[in-house]
Amino acid sequence: MLSSLSYLDITIILIYFGIILWIAQWASKNKSESGGAVDYFLAGRNSGWLVIGASLFASNIGSEIILGVSGAGARGNMPMANFEIIASLVLILLGWVFVPFYLRTGVYTMPEFLEKRYSKACRSYLSVISILAYVITKISLIIFAGALVFETIGIPFWTGAIITVVATGFYTVLGGLKAVIYTDMVQAFILLIGTIAVTAFGLYALGGWDHMIDVLTIASAQEGNPPTEQFFNLWRPMTDTEYPWTGMLFGAPILGVWYWCTDQYIVQRTLSAKDINNARKGALFAGYLKLLPVFIFFIPGVIAYALLQEGAIDFSMENADQALPAMINGFLPSGLKGLAIAGLLAALMSSLSSAFNSSSTLLTIDFYQKYKPTATQKDLVSFGRIATVVLVIVSLGWIPFMKSLMGGGIFHYLQSVQAYISPPIAAVFLFGLFYKWINAKGAIVSLWVGFAVGVFRLVAEFLSNEGTIQVNEGSFLGVFLDINFLHFALFLFILCAVILMIVSKMGQPQPAEMLELVTFKRRSERLKVKWSSDATLTVILIGLVLALWWLFSTWGIAN
Incomplete structure (x- = not known):
């Protein structure tokens, strides 16, 4: 793909990098009155x-989400x-339920909030x-995923990984969260x-929506190909081994509460708000x-599958995560191709x-400052920069292990691992806000028991996939591992x-x-909420959510 990039594409990519670095430099120089940490x-x-x-959107939509x-x-x-x-x-829920407590207490981190609530x-x-x-499911x-993007433009995997780390780490260290959220805003668009x-x-090259449906219908008649309706239905039977509707409706929100409402990675953006109204x-x-991802990430994947059936695009279904880069390479004209690659790099960075x-x-506020309370503001910032480098090295080391867990694709890996670690955290945060009688002892016991059960499932699944242990069908371990990961999240x-x-x-x-x-x-006093534009x-x-569920719950969307 590198050879297929025109000078215009390369120029656009370089302009993108220039804009991002300029914003980071601007953010690092424009300090607030608070200053310091x-x-x-x-x-x-x-x-x-x-x-x-x-920033919330851009932080979440990384290359791993787009490709996955x-x-x-x-x-x-x-x-x-x-x-x-x-x-x-x-x-x-984040805007209406959680944010007011986080801003009211003035915390820097989610663990700091747990200390204020529990211990x-x-x-x-x-x-x-x-x-x-962060090491297991985020940074690495x-x-x-970023290295896969670089592979599509002709740069070796590990070279791409190192370039990814160095380029992104540079402006993160330079400007802190202000650089991150302002570059995020530009990168999102x-x-x-x-x-x-x-x-x-892609849809134009295929010949339109109706022709795509015709191609999918013909392909579904061939052995081994998914039926056409499988591409347009959000819900599957409760007995489905991958995505049962019960798991999606009751298990997926648990992962969501942990990720969107209690995870430092996401919530830190709302902690930077001027006030509660702006955060909400x-x-x-x-x-x-x-x-939007349903239409700009998922549907392009369906289009890519249809193009593959017609021989108009070349990628392996064993590595379907490369469907979108293959479309970029095959169908975008000069200029737009560079912009699309810049978009993937924006998501990554x-x-x-x-x-x-x-x-x-987290490392600075919850560890360094805790054990060195006399640290100055300058010390805190310096330690935060050093901590980033250490985490990068550890994350690079985890990548080889991660590959063995990724049989279902990048996105499946991400969600399944989160299902094993998120339920106890979500429970402690959620019930702790609503019930005053929930105490610190109950919280810590719940956290550790949940952690033990979740890690047992993760390790057993890893060893089973590697063939290190033999799991007999019908045994306790076999039944335990057969539980769908979303049902497992609900049960946990x-x-x-x-x-x-x-x-x-x-x-x-x-x-x-x-x-x-x-x-x-x-x-x-809980329900005293005045009607407002936010409401x-x-x-x-x-x-809109209900409309999407209805739209993609019937075969009518494809006809």
């Missing part, structure tokens, strides 16, 4: 809703798109688990323009943006820079919630003064 880790707490929403969702489209795994749609609903032990647990999760996966162009030109509007704006900044924030969430409640009931509640800022008030936007967003 507040400026570096929380962008001076002065961000507006537009940059927050765009488009790969799911090519495989006919339409239910995967539900993760994107459900995120819109969970972002409503130091809970804070330490979440700090360690979050950093491990983003680097892996570049990403949208590039992927919309891929969709439009930013979350809602991101919710609207999260409806925005999510990776967010992971770097969030990881360094219920288990952790029960443990949380039982252990808490056996002890004493936290002191009342400790709970003042971190729990809801009396029930009669109107929320209702419209819910309506």
